[in-house]
Amino acid sequence: MKFFALLSLAGIFLTLATAHATPEDKQFETTAKSYIEQYVQRNPEEATSLGDHRFDAHLTDYSPDAFAKARAAAREAREQLGQIDRTKLTGSNKVDAQILEDAIDYELFQLEELKDWESNPLVYNESLANSLYLLVARDFAPAKERIANLRARLEAIPAVIVQAKANLQSPPEIDTQVAIDQTQGAISLVRDGLAPLLEQAPELKEEIAPLQEKTAAALANYKTWLEKDLLPRSTGDFRLGAEKFRKKLHFALASDIPMEEVMTRAQADLKATQAAIYETALPFYKKYFPNADEATLADKQKVTAAVLDHLANRHPDNDTIVDYSKKVAGEATAFVRQKNFVSVPDEPLDVIVMPEFKRGAGIAYCDSPGPLEKNGKTFFAIEPTPNDWSEARKESFFQEYNNYMVHDLVVHEAMPGHYLQLVHSNQFKAPTLVRAMFQSGSMIEGWAVYMEQMMAEQGFGGPEVKIEQLKMRLRVIVNAIIDQSIHAGKMTEKEAIDLMEKEGFQQEGEAVAKWKRARISSAQLSTYFVGISEWLDLRTRAQAKTGKDFDAKKFNDEALSYGSPPVKYIRELMGL
Numbered sequence: 001m002k003f004f005a006l007l008s009l010a011g012i013f014l015t016l017a018t019a020h021a022t023p024e025d026k027q028f029e030t031t032a033k034s035y036i037e038q039y040v041q042r043n044p045e046e047a048t049s050l051g052d053h054r055f056d057a058h059l060t061d062y063s064p065d066a067f068a069k070a071r072a073a074a075r076e077a078r079e080q081l082g083q084i085d086r087t088k089l090t091g092s093n094k095v096d097a098q099i100l101e102d103a104i105d106y107e108l109f110q111l112e113e114l115k116d117w118e119s120n121p122l123v124y125n126e127s128l129a130n131s132l133y134l135l136v137a138r139d140f141a142p143a144k145e146r147i148a149n150l151r152a153r154l155e156a157i158p159a160v161i162v163q164a165k166a167n168l169q170s171p172p173e174i175d176t177q178v179a180i181d182q183t184q185g186a187i188s189l190v191r192d193g194l195a196p197l198l199e200q201a202p203e204l205k206e207e208i209a210p211l212q213e214k215t216a217a218a219l220a221n222y223k224t225w226l227e228k229d230l231l232p233r234s235t236g237d238f239r240l241g242a243e244k245f246r247k248k249l250h251f252a253l254a255s256d257i258p259m260e261e262v263m264t265r266a267q268a269d270l271k272a273t274q275a276a277i278y279e280t281a282l283p284f285y286k287k288y289f290p291n292a293d294e295a296t297l298a299d300k301q302k303v304t305a306a307v308l309d310h311l312a313n314r315h316p317d318n319d320t321i322v323d324y325s326k327k328v329a330g331e332a333t334a335f336v337r338q339k340n341f342v343s344v345p346d347e348p349l350d351v352i353v354m355p356e357f358k359r360g361a362g363i364a365y366c367d368s369p370g371p372l373e374k375n376g377k378t379f380f381a382i383e384p385t386p387n388d389w390s391e392a393r394k395e396s397f398f399q400e401y402n403n404y405m406v407h408d409l410v411v412h413e414a415m416p417g418h419y420l421q422l423v424h425s426n427q428f429k430a431p432t433l434v435r436a437m438f439q440s441g442s443m444i445e446g447w448a449v450y451m452e453q454m455m456a457e458q459g460f461g462g463p464e465v466k467i468e469q470l471k472m473r474l475r476v477i478v479n480a481i482i483d484q485s486i487h488a489g490k491m492t493e494k495e496a497i498d499l500m501e502k503e504g505f506q507q508e509g510e511a512v513a514k515w516k517r518a519r520i521s522s523a524q525l526s527t528y529f530v531g532i533s534e535w536l537d538l539r540t541r542a543q544a545k546t547g548k549d550f551d552a553k554k555f556n557d558e559a560l561s562y563g564s565p566p567v568k569y570i571r572e573l574m575g576l
Contacts, residue, residue: 022089022090024084024088025090027084028096031077032097032433032434036433036434042061043060044060048131050371050372050373050437051373051376053140053141056146058152058153059153062117062124070107071108074104074107078104078108084097086098095435095562096430096434099566099569100438102251118168121176121226124164125179127157129182132153136150137379138373138377143200147198157218158218161218161221164222168230169236170235172234172237172519172520173234174519175236176234180223180226181359182357183222189356190212194208238520239486245259245487246259249526253442254443254568262529263480266477274474277467277470277471280463280470284307284463285306288306304505308471311404311464311468312507314403315399315403316402317394321398322382324403325351329410329414332410332411336415336455339458340553341458342552342556344416344420345419345423349377349415349419350379350380351380353382359383363383363401366381366413368419372433393509393512394509396508404461407461407465408456408461411451412448416451416455417452418444421451427561435562439564440567442526442528442530442567443531443566446531446533446535448528452469452472456469475506476528477504477529479526479529482515482518486518487523497512542555542576545576
């Protein structure tokens with residue numbers, strides 16, 4: 001069967017015929033591999049990101065027939081999965097069957113209820129830009145081979161544009177606005193961003209040039225269509241609505257914590273963290289303002305805000321933030337090695353300026369190689385401020401991302417956050433790719449926030465970074481509140497901005513950017529808070545079980561050894 005091609009490529013499947021494998025194991029593995037095979041064929045860009053390069057010459061088919069086939073395949077796999085006696089599964093299959101069930105149910109929810117391809121032009125950016133970037137960014141095959149696939153994808157882009165124009169109806173205005181900006185980034189990528197790959201094969205560079213210009217022209221035409229045709233009819237509601245948000249949140253979190261409890265916990269944690277940041281800020285305030293009276297010292301809001309404003313004066317800018325982040329990443333790596341509370345990988349990490357076509361959704365991201373990728377490096381990308389921002393807003397943004405906050409950002413995105421965790425995750429071995437493909441966002445984001453706290457507890461960067469870590473924790477909490485309040489409620493822009501600035505001490509530039517992000521990324525902003533809550537609960541359980549013998553490195557390494565499943569399954573696997 002065709003799906004066994006994945007087995008030879010992956011090199012991470014365990015031998016199927018083991019002494020303890022049951023008929024149910026084989027039934028599950030057959031179902032899982034069949035579903036994954038058709039999934040990666042339908043989503044070739046995801047296959048490329050995963051490190052499965054059999055479909056590098058293809059782009060996603062967004063036709064009605066393709067979506068109908070996807071629904072039928074998902075329903076068939078769901079039926080097959082339901083016929084398996086899960087009590088007889090062994091090893092990693094026990095957990096992976098539950099993960100696969102959720103993944104199929106989420107795909108069906110997307111196909112039958114969300115239908116983002118009709119209401120969100122950002123869906124198409126994966127094919128129009130990222131599909132090309134994936135072939136350029138990583139040196140996974142000879143240049144000529146990657147250029148051949150690049151050519152095929154460039155030639156396929158106009159067909160995707162035709163499908164996008166046919167599918168899109170009345171998206172939210174914000175989604176179309178971001179799509180316009182990202183399409184301009186795609187044009188720049190096609191015209192200039194392919195050079196690092198094309199220059200490796202000069203004899204092909206001139207040959208590809210006319211196709212580059214033709215594709216760039218098609219994208220420019222698409223951008224004009226977005227501006228002149230789609231934007232005027234982009235009257236859709238950016239709010240997901242309570243019912244759909246509840247369902248999407250369930251899949252995004254993969255947690256047993258219900259929506260209402262997320263809000264209750266977040267509001268309680270907001271007060272507790274505000275008290276903690278005040279206690280940390282008070283000694284600084286007394287130092288900076290030695291003549292303050294007792295009434296002023298007791299004003300928690302004023303004390304905290306004044307100290308954060310003082311620290312914000314030391315900050316990078318668009319020209320220096322990438323180099324400064326590289327420096328901090330080196331310091332963080334040395335610190336983690338010295339403290340020895342988790343095993344540090346040696347795989348390469350590059351700090352880069354965020355590609356233009358990816359901007360508009362967040363200040364930074366970690367782009368880790370897929371679990372099938374060979375010798376892939378990790379990219380820690382940082383977004384510069386938009387060109388159309390005023391100097392005052394840019395200044396405000398970098399006051400938010402001051403020197404001390406950058407320390408916390410580097411911890412989150414790189415060391416020992418996403419970079420470290422995802423390298424560990426890629427080392428997980430199982431009979432199927434279920435756990436590698438369908439990773440838990442709340443587990444991944446929760447680990448990064450957990451590491452922010454652990455690094456601060458260990459003294460990284462001193463008390464100044466501790467204050468910023470607590471401020472970031474406030475942001476994580478506020479993220480969950482505004483995510484739910486916007487998409488399951490009626491929170492206004494003013495209410496969201498006020499909450500971020502007054503309760504979370506965020507600068508105006510960060511708050512404005514987050515309001516934009518919150519509207520285009522329903523359910524994702526809640527993963528940070530729920531993730532850290534679950535990680536801290538996991539650690540508390542382990543400490544209670546082992547008592548004085550608790551070993552942080554042993555705990556962290558074991559928890560990371562299971563890949564990136566939801567934390568509730570890590571708890572189960574660790575017997576906690």
